[in-house]
Amino acid sequence: MPEAEERISYNMPSFYQNGTVRKIVEFxxxxxxxxxxxP
Incomplete structure (x- = not known):
């Protein structure tokens, strides 16, 4: 879902771009x- 990905990146503060935090958020x-x- 590239659109959702872009929306998340756009809305989150820059520190969310950090790999670990981003993985947690996506999970x-x-x-x-x-x-x-x-189900």
């Missing part, structure tokens, strides 16, 4: 999406 977003979609 949480994917988890939330999975919960929203359900």
């Amino acid at each position: 949480r977003l994917r988890e939330n999406l999975a919960k929203t979609k359900g």
Whole structure:
């Protein structure tokens, strides 16, 4: 999802571009999406 990726990068403060923090954020977003979609 390149669009979502761009939106995340655009909305987050610059320190979120740090690899570790970014991975955590993306992991949480994917988890939330999975919960929203359900089984």
